[in-house]
Amino acid sequence: MKQNPKAVLFDLDGTLLDTAPDLGAALNQVLREEGRAEVSNDIYRSYASHGANGLLTLGFGEQDYAADQARLRAAFLAAYSAAIHHHSVLFPGIEEMLSELQQQGYLCAIVTNKPSQLTQQLLPYFAPLNALDVVVCGDTLSVAKPHPQPLLYAAEQLAVEANQCWYVGDAERDILAGRAAGMTTVLAEYGYITPDEVPAQWPADHRIAEPAALTALLRQLTLA
Structure with a gap:
């Protein structure tokens, strides 16, 4: 559970x-x-x-x-x-959200399907992300999302059980991978969703319209 x-x-x-x-x-x-x-x-x-x-x-x-x-x-x-970072930016509220999570004692990691070479080239331009200890890329393992193994590997690197992790992503494969890994899933509805996709049908545990909503969810859980 x-x-x-x-x-x-x-x-x-x-x-x-x-x-x-x-x-x-x-x-x-x-x-x-x-x-x-x-x-x-x-x-x-x-x-x-x-x-x-x-x-x-x-x-x-x-x-x-x-x-x-x-x-x-x-x-x-x-x-x-x-030209990997010319116009890319943190979504509004991400820096504050990560700071609050870390102040509250949550461990944070990245699990992406982006290849390692591109991820390692990009992250140094964004200090809040470059400071994260665990980053799992699309080619870190022999499988990538929607396979759950990259998420399980990240949890292992953090020394945390999978059922004590939340996974936040904007794609159906993120939700499928998180559920298969036994994690609580959060759909970032502010992300990239194509017109032919129906995210309402994705089996996410929670949905957020902005990063600040994630920390609000976690605060509610703490107070419950």
């Missing part, structure tokens, strides 16, 4: 960091180089949590991307790496 939390684990893109502008810029650079029409911010933004494959599928279409996936993906990752 789930117990009162000792640790809070977070997804990265769309949960802690608003990386959509830089991811979208990389997509549009590749589209321009390939003679394709660019994608506007209001369209690509909601796909940012789906990473390189999701964004490239959006830009090129499933069939054209599949036909030249390796080359297009390499071009996208090169473009993104070259």
